[in-house]
Amino acid sequence: MDRRDVLRAAAALPLLPALSSPAFAQAYPARNVTMIVPFPAGGQADLAARPVAQALERILGKTVIVDNRAGGGGGSVGNAAAARAEPDGYTLLMTLSSLAVLPEADRLFDRPVAYELSQFMPIARVLADPTLLAVPASAPWKTAQDFVEDARKRPGQITYGSSGPYGTLHVAMEMLANSAGIKLLHVPFRGAGPALTAILSGTVQAIAAAPGTLKPQVDDGKLRVLGNCGARRIASFPDVPTFQELGYKDVEMYIWAGLFAQSTLPAPIATRLREAMAQVMTSPDVLKAFETSGSLVAYQDAPAFAEFIATDSARLIAAVKKIGKVE
Secondary structure (H helix, E strand, O other): OOHHHHHHHHHOOOOOOOOOOOHHHOOOOOOOEEEEEOOOOOOHHHHHHHHHHHHHHHHHOOOEEEEEOOOOOOOHHHHHHHHHOOOOOOEEEEEEOHHHHHHHHHHHOOOOOOOOHHHEEEEEEEEEEEOEEEEEOOOOOOOHHHHHHHHHHOOOOOEEEEOOOOOHHHHHHHHHHHHHOOOOEEEEOOOHHHHHHHHHHOOOOEEEEOHHHHHHHHHOOOEEEEEEOOOOOEOOEOOOOEOOOOOOOOOOOEEEEEEEEEOOOOHHHHHHHHHHHHHHOOOHHHHHHHHHHOOOEEEEEHHHHHHHHHHHHHHHHHHHHHHOOOO
């Protein structure tokens, strides 16, 4: 799939009509709603889902159940389950940027594609944090350059954890490795939470993760952040340079989290969800929860979110093709 294909696929994500509330949509929801998170607790998708689910409950008047459904590497099992669900608004998906990457990985291995991006309708983007490179506070590397120089001397000996092959954490680290001309040893886990546990226990030596995932560990003196994969520095880690500042111009990776439904969801229900998410993303409780975690709200309604997906996915799929097959 080349850039034009990605743009066409993302453009095909349904752009919803102007906000309105037809009478038959006013009955939605009539029962509890499930929000699938295709990763274990503790990662960026879970961090996004829980305050959003609580706020949606207040607005919709029904319980919103967060269902952590990990497996398949990078979130493919949960993503596929959401794609196959009845398009009635009762099964939603809070997922990450790997949503667009994993079908390309399936094609890379000539295996059945678990789902297609075109099966999903974007409802709202919630977060869009840059990926940060972190190491144990006890590690010898004080700067990103220290890390890169050591990796050059010891190809394939520095281990890093990820949420699974072709997930956001894996792609970010391989972007850096390709740009810096180094070779690292990838150790995949079932999600960012287990990968974080691995670095804290000394099982791996590095991780690329979202600010909200890392900040509590940095504040507790357990981890050190060396570099920022975004285009600019961020308020929660103002002293951490971007890799672009350090000369790695093609390193740009974000762990965005967004809410999706099935592409065939009736427009009135999609409109109801969009209206609800517009309220959610201005809720003081939600804003405070994200600020406390070190992640700032990056809300986009469906049309702008679909355009963002098109641009971001093209960059990520190009990175996956560079990575090639990873067993």
